[in-house]
Amino acid sequence: MDKNMYAIEVERLTKIYGKGETAVTAIADATLQVKPGELVAILGPSGSGKTTLLTCIGLINEPTHGTVVIDGTTVADEGWKSGIDLKRMRREKLGFIFQAHNLIPFLTAQENVMIALEINNMTKNEAKSRATELLTSLNLGHRLGNYPSALSGGEAQRVAIARALANKPRVILADEPTAALDTENGKNVMALLKKLAVENHSAILVVTHDHRMVEGFDRIFQVSDGRIIDEKNSIDAG
Amino acid sequence: MNLAIRDIRYHRGRFILTSIGLGLLLGVVISMGGIYRGLIADALAILHANKADIWVVQQNTNGPFAESSRIPEDIKYRMRAVPGVAEASPLSFQTIQIERHGKPFRFFLIGYELSGFGGPPEIVAGRGIRQKHYEMVAARAMGMQIGEKIHLGLHDYTIVGLTGKIVSSSGDPVAYVSLADAQNIQFKKDNDAIRNDRERIGANLANIQTLSPVQGKYLQKNISAITESTHTVNTIVVRLAPGANLQEVQDRISRWNHFKPISDAEQTAILAKGMIEKARMQLGLFRVILLVISAVIISLIIYTSTLDKIKVIATLKLIGSQNRVIIGMILQQSLLMGFIAYFIGYGLILLTYEKFPRRIVLEPFDMQILFVIVMAICIISSFVGIRKALKVEPGEALGG
Numbered sequence: 001m002d003k004n005m006y007a008i009e010v011e012r013l014t015k016i017y018g019k020g021e022t023a024v025t026a027i028a029d030a031t032l033q034v035k036p037g038e039l040v041a042i043l044g045p046s047g048s049g050k051t052t053l054l055t056c057i058g059l060i061n062e063p064t065h066g067t068v069v070i071d072g073t074t075v076a077d078e079g080w081k082s083g084i085d086l087k088r089m090r091r092e093k094l095g096f097i098f099q100a101h102n103l104i105p106f107l108t109a110q111e112n113v114m115i116a117l118e119i120n121n122m123t124k125n126e127a128k129s130r131a132t133e134l135l136t137s138l139n140l141g142h143r144l145g146n147y148p149s150a151l152s153g154g155e156a157q158r159v160a161i162a163r164a165l166a167n168k169p170r171v172i173l174a175d176e177p178t179a180a181l182d183t184e185n186g187k188n189v190m191a192l193l194k195k196l197a198v199e200n201h202s203a204i205l206v207v208t209h210d211h212r213m214v215e216g217f218d219r220i221f222q223v224s225d226g227r228i229i230d231e232k233n234s235i236d237a238g
Numbered sequence: 239m240n241l242a243i244r245d246i247r248y249h250r251g252r253f254i255l256t257s258i259g260l261g262l263l264l265g266v267v268i269s270m271g272g273i274y275r276g277l278i279a280d281a282l283a284i285l286h287a288n289k290a291d292i293w294v295v296q297q298n299t300n301g302p303f304a305e306s307s308r309i310p311e312d313i314k315y316r317m318r319a320v321p322g323v324a325e326a327s328p329l330s331f332q333t334i335q336i337e338r339h340g341k342p343f344r345f346f347l348i349g350y351e352l353s354g355f356g357g358p359p360e361i362v363a364g365r366g367i368r369q370k371h372y373e374m375v376a377a378r379a380m381g382m383q384i385g386e387k388i389h390l391g392l393h394d395y396t397i398v399g400l401t402g403k404i405v406s407s408s409g410d411p412v413a414y415v416s417l418a419d420a421q422n423i424q425f426k427k428d429n430d431a432i433r434n435d436r437e438r439i440g441a442n443l444a445n446i447q448t449l450s451p452v453q454g455k456y457l458q459k460n461i462s463a464i465t466e467s468t469h470t471v472n473t474i475v476v477r478l479a480p481g482a483n484l485q486e487v488q489d490r491i492s493r494w495n496h497f498k499p500i501s502d503a504e505q506t507a508i509l510a511k512g513m514i515e516k517a518r519m520q521l522g523l524f525r526v527i528l529l530v531i532s533a534v535i536i537s538l539i540i541y542t543s544t545l546d547k548i549k550v551i552a553t554l555k556l557i558g559s560q561n562r563v564i565i566g567m568i569l570q571q572s573l574l575m576g577f578i579a580y581f582i583g584y585g586l587i588l589l590t591y592e593k594f595p596r597r598i599v600l601e602p603f604d605m606q607i608l609f610v611i612v613m614a615i616c617i618i619s620s621f622v623g624i625r626k627a628l629k630v631e632p633g634e635a636l637g638g
């Protein structure tokens with residue numbers, strides 16, 4: 001199999017928090033692959049290890065065992081691989097979307113997108129036009145100069161999506177992106193992610209325990225107690 | 239994009255208020271430095287106005303400012319005879335405190351020989367003293383009008399002119415009268431007091447059995463003449479002839495053993511180091527304490543503003559920001575706050591320093607040093623915040 005066929009490859013990933021008697025195994029022996037252009041869900045009850053899995057893939061949380069390969073680069077193999085610039089990987093290959101939008105409160109919508117571009121060495125003018133273009137394509141052209149506090153939940157989440165997309169990442173990781181939204185806005189966001197997966201050819205991994213949102217995913221991983229217990233196509237999900 | 243500026247722009251009210259607060263604190267630091275420089279300037283004001291090369295004072299004293307010194311006025315003739323001396327002029331000093339408009343009114347009175355030097359350094363209004371008696375030139379700071387009269391000792395003195403800002407070493411404004419008037423004000427008693435004194439001397443002499451009444455009368459007359467003599471001064475200021483050697487002239491005067499010749503440089507040292515050393519240490523200590531307080535305040539402000547931004551910092555890390563982006567944001571804010579506070583403090587003192595009761599002298603060098611210190615404090619103070627920020631995990635951006 002072509003090594004670059006997958007955007008995300010996780011093998012036998014285990015994450016244990018703490019040591020000794022208080023150790024918690026949040027994820028055990030998880031294996032999954034996601035192809036570019038695929039929209040994949042991780043579904044499971046609270047405390048089952050979804051966020052842990054996502055943060056291990058997102059290079060935020062160091063895996064205890066197992067390997068993580070992002071876009072052909074092995075980043076973790078029994079712990080972080082030495083010589084890997086995690087920050088650089090994060091800003092070049094990964095985009096993050098969270099439950100709470102996590103926009104920077106003192107930056108306008110446009111600046112929130114621009115900052116992701118500027119830390120990736122884009123000039124201010126380029127960043128400005130790309131941010132404007134992205135936000136306009138997400139129907140936020142009229143909100144460029146607004147601070148997050150002046151945006152609705154759905155608008156803020158779309159700005160966060162624009163920021164996650166800014167550097168055209170190979171992988172987008174979303175942790176309950178619709179949890180803070182009403183059904184209508186949640187559905188819009190999901191439709192948007194679906195569209196992006198196809199258009200940008202990005203692998204999109206979405207954590208959710210919101211069953212309203214499961215339609216439209218290419219595949220769904222069911223997590224329970226730290227283990228991936230089931231994998232099915234979305235067609236079966238309904 | 240500059241995150242520090244964006245954050246400040248968003249929280250401008252808070253930022254401006256803290257900068258003003260810090261500015262006030264730095265204003266106090268600046269004014270204390272200015273007061274210290276002012277103390278030196280005040281202490282040396284009379285010295286600089288006189289431009290004397292040598293101050294001849296009473297033996298074994300550091301007069302006439304730091305210690306009291308009394309010498310006979312006629313020494314001036316002997317001084318003028320010393321080779322190398324161009325001019326010698328007697329001066330009398332006294333601090334006067336009287337009631338005026340129901341309030342204590344304090345000033346420093348200098349008596350000078352009208353034909354000599356040591357008089358008012360400049361006349362800014364009216365004229366100098368022309369008559370030997372009852373005329374006075376006052377420093378503007380005394381707030382007196384030309385033509386106004388002031389009662390001192392037994393007589394009224396008329397203000398004929400005003401001189402600029404000149405104060406005694408303790409900061410009191412200076413007034414000038416003729417030497418003869420100054421001696422009168424200092425020593426002349428009213429007639430009753432003189433009669434009393436004479437009677438006391440007479441009574442004492444009458445007790446001496448071996449004196450005949452005629453001898454007693456004769457002695458009483460002489461003793462009274464001496465005790466009533468007002469021809470005493472505090473110092474004689476000397477200017478050297480061109481080319482004269484200061485050390486040689488000083489040596490010659492010392493040889494008489496009755497007087498001490500203090501050079502201008504020595505007098506400066508006595509005044510600047512000796513007299514205001516304690517004030518200097520006191521002010522220096524206050525400045526250090528205030529700067530430490532400023533440092534603590536800046537640290538706390540930066541630290542709490544970093545705590546406020548934990549989520550922002552975590553988000554920045556999560557999206558892959560380099561550490562320099564985060565350090566820059568904190569450091570620039572700290573420096574900007576110090577920078578603005580410094581100029582608020584500076585501006586404040588510039589606008590108000592003339593209204594201070596004591597003279598404030600702002601030396602450019604002092605101001606530059608303080609600026610560097612404030613910037614250094616800002617850098618050091620931001621370390622706590624930066625340390626905290628670097629420890630933030632990107633994962634902290636997740637969740638509520």
Ligand SMILES: Nc1ncnc2c1ncn2[C@@H]1O[C@H](COP(=O)(O)OP(=O)(O)OP(=O)(O)O)[C@@H](O)[C@H]1O
Pocket residue numbers: 017018024025026044045046047048049050051052053209
């Ligand atoms: N930093 C941590 N230290 C110790 N234990 C942790 C830590 N983070 C998570 N855990 C534990 O790991 C397990 C999985 O947590 P995780 O946050 O991955 O669950 P989740 O599926 O995302 O839950 P939820 O739906 O509530 O967000 C839980 O038992 C949790 O208590």
Ligand SMILES: [Mg+2]
Pocket residue numbers: 050051052
């Ligand atoms: Mg979670």
